[in-house]
Amino acid sequence: xxxxxxxxxxxxxxxxxxxxxxxxxxxxxxxxxxxxxxxxxxxxxxxxxxxxxxxxxxxxxxxxxxxxxxxxxxxxxxxxxxxxxxxxxxxxxxxxxxxxxxxxxxxxxxxxxxxxxxxxxxxxxxxxxxxxxxxxxxxxxxxxxxxxxxxxxxxxxxxxxxxxxxxxxxxxxxxxxxxxxxxxxxxxxxxxxxxxxxxxxxxxxxxxxxxxxxxxxxxxxxxxxxxxxxxxxxxxxxxxxxxxxxxxxxxxxxxxxxxxxxxxxxxxxxxxxxxxxxxxxxxxxxxxxxxxxxxxxxxxxxxxxxxxxxx
Numbered sequence: 388x389x390x391x392x393x394x395x396x397x398x399x400x401x402x403x404x405x406x407x408x409x410x411x412x413x414x415x416x417x418x419x420x421x422x423x424x425x426x427x428x429x430x431x432x433x434x435x436x437x438x439x440x441x442x443x444x445x446x447x448x449x450x451x452x453x454x455x456x457x458x459x460x461x462x463x464x465x466x467x468x469x470x471x472x473x474x475x476x477x478x479x480x481x482x483x484x485x486x487x488x489x490x491x492x493x494x495x496x497x498x499x500x501x502x503x504x505x506x507x508x509x510x511x512x513x514x515x516x517x518x519x520x521x522x523x524x525x526x527x528x529x530x531x532x533x534x535x536x537x538x539x540x541x542x543x544x545x546x547x548x549x550x551x552x553x554x555x556x557x558x559x560x561x562x563x564x565x566x567x568x569x570x571x572x573x574x575x576x577x578x579x580x581x582x583x584x585x586x587x588x589x590x591x592x593x594x595x596x597x598x599x600x601x602x603x604x605x606x607x608x609x610x611x612x613x614x615x616x617x618x619x620x621x622x623x624x625x626x627x628x629x630x631x632x633x634x635x636x637x638x639x640x641x642x643x644x645x646x647x648x649x650x651x652x653x654x655x656x657x658x659x660x661x662x663x664x665x666x667x668x669x670x671x672x673x674x675x676x677x678x679x680x681x682x683x684x685x686x687x688x689x690x691x692x693x694x695x696x697x698x
Contacts, residue, residue, distance in 0.1 A: 541575025
């Protein structure tokens with residue numbers, strides 16, 4: 388693995404440079420080949436472009452750090468994103484707290500530029516939840532009014548992504564929510580996904596008298612899924628068998644607490660319970676609710692979280 392970090396590096400250039408230099412030190416300490424293309428010394432131009440393209444063609448992962456609150460920033464990101472399509476892939480980190488306001492007031496062509504640019508990156512990292520929440524509006528439709536109204540009626544709010552198959556533990560989820568509703572009558576859980584046992588799942592929800600508390604949303608596009616995750620208090624993963632769940636990692640990157648079964652590979656930060664143990668799951672949900680949402684950026688986590696970005 389080889390990583391090219393693109394962004395200002397020396398400390399006088401503020402917050403972005405702290406992230407870039409910090410990531411560089413940690414990757415080098417972990418034995419990862421890493422270089423910094425220091426934009427405080429090398430401005431975008433022909434030499435800059437040739438350097439980025441050369442590394443991309445050689446299979447380096449490009450990781451651009453930029454503010455995201457002006458056209459120049461997005462044009463730079465577009466260029467790096469196009470270069471990253473060759474071999475090593477590319478990652479974008481947006482740093483400015485002004486990104487949500489910029490995207491909200493930007494004309495259509497600027498929003499289109501931002502949406503196109505983000506689509507080129509295999510991962511877009513946001514340093515706070517507000518930026519992450521602003522991105523889905525670029526290309527995805529806003530939740531339907533009835534879905535928005537349903538969300539507003541329920542507290543605390545949970546979400547999960549699954550297939551309706553036995554190994555996904557939907558019966559464990561329903562059993563836990565039925566018991567939890569005794570303490571939180573207005574709780575809600577958004578279930579995203581489909582599967583051959585959807586009819587049985589609807590019957591299970593009805594038998595538990597949870598029709599008002601569980602919203603079976605079906606399949607949704609990725610941006611809408613992230614928007615639903617970010618609106619929730621806790622993300623749940625009740626699988627009996629699992630691999631390395633992308634949805635778990637995405638929820639954590641949004642700062643949403645995750646309660647997941649102790650199966651497969653779980654990243655640092657997930658709160659785990661033994662698969663099928665409803666009692667333990669409820670205790671972990673209580674812990675997650677007490678913790679609340681985190682404002683940590685993905686790049687500010689431990690070394691394990693940092694390495695997960697590039698692997």
